[in-house]
Amino acid sequence: MSGPAGTPRRTEPVPPVAVTLGTTEQLGPAQLAAGCRLCEVAFAGECFGDEDWRHALGGVHALVHDDGRLVAHGALVPRRFLHGGRVLRVGYVEAVAVDPGLRRRGLGSAVMAALEESVRRDHDAGALSATDDGAALYAARGWLRWSGTTWALTPSGRVRTEDDDGSVFVLPGDVGLDVAAELTCDWREGDLW
Numbered sequence: 001m002s003g004p005a006g007t008p009r010r011t012e013p014v015p016p017v018a019v020t021l022g023t024t025e026q027l028g029p030a031q032l033a034a035g036c037r038l039c040e041v042a043f044a045g046e047c048f049g050d051e052d053w054r055h056a057l058g059g060v061h062a063l064v065h066d067d068g069r070l071v072a073h074g075a076l077v078p079r080r081f082l083h084g085g086r087v088l089r090v091g092y093v094e095a096v097a098v099d100p101g102l103r104r105r106g107l108g109s110a111v112m113a114a115l116e117e118s119v120r121r122d123h124d125a126g127a128l129s130a131t132d133d134g135a136a137l138y139a140a141r142g143w144l145r146w147s148g149t150t151w152a153l154t155p156s157g158r159v160r161t162e163d164d165d166g167s168v169f170v171l172p173g174d175v176g177l178d179v180a181a182e183l184t185c186d187w188r189e190g191d192l193w
Contacts, residue, residue, distance in 0.1 A: 017072075017110035020063045021118075024075075027061060034070040035061065035095065042097035046131065051190040056095035062114040064107050071099040072107035076115045081127065082153070082184040083177060091119040093128035108137055116141070119171055126171030127185075129164060129193040143169040144179050151184040152192040158184060164193040 024032070036053045059077035063070060074096040081088045093115055098107045119126035130138050139145065146168040150161045170177055185192055 017064055017106055019110050019114040020065070021060055021114055022063070023060050024057045031063070031070070032057075035063070035073045035075075035097075038070050038073050038099065039095050039097040042100060044100075053095065055188065055190065059091075060115075060118055062111040064110060066102070071102050072111050073097050074108075074111040074115050076118050076126075078123070079127070080186045081125075082151075084181060086175070088124040088175060089122075091115070091123035091126045093126060096128075096134065109141065112137070112141055116171060120173060123173060124175045125173045125177060127183075128169050129167050129191070130169050131167075135167075135169070138169045143171050144177075145169055146179050146183055148179060148181045148183060150193065151182060153184060153187050154192075155187065161185075161192055168193055 022031075027035075035056070039048050039053060039056075042048075056075035056077065059075055062072075062074045062076075064072035075094045076091045077094055079090045079092040081090045093112075096108060096111060098111075116126065126143070128138065128143070135145075145166065147166075150164045150168055151158055152161050168183065170179065170183075
């Protein structure tokens with residue numbers, strides 16, 4: 001890789017990143033508040049509110065600290081999806097955030113690696129809804145963009161969620177997934193995907 005005017009650009013090796021895992025119940029109020037604040041800062045300019053943070057609760061959190069300060073976060077919450085006539089136990093990724101001043105240093109990848117390990121161990125598949133900025137990270141890690149239609153089970157019945165088509169990614173587990181078919185998520189308040 002070259003820098004300006006064709007000069008070689010030095011790249012510093014990225015040191016290993018220590019990731020701590022803990023369930024929502026294991027994290028104290030201060031750690032949860034720090035996670036919420038980090039997401040608000042990282043998603044500046046995009047909507048990230050209380051409801052979005054609540055979606056990240058109830059599962060496992062992957063945390064990266066630097067000198068005691070939270071600098072990267074991601075959560076994996078259990079959900080139930082319908083696909084191919086089956087109910088899937090899905091680990092759904094929420095609230096992946098990296099301190100804006102520390103991006104492109106492998107922190108997001110370290111958080112995702114920890115969450116992916118949990119997906120493979122405890123779930124049929126992984127899923128997430130990616131922002132435009134995040135899509136490249138997930139694709140590079142082997143997540144597949146869902147090209148089929150997306151749906152949701154709601155109190156009113158099953159409804160199309162066409163606004164989410166193209167933003168959903170899956171990490172297949174031991175079950176086969178047809179990414180060109182239909183995928184239906186379970187109900188929750190706020191953003192369904």
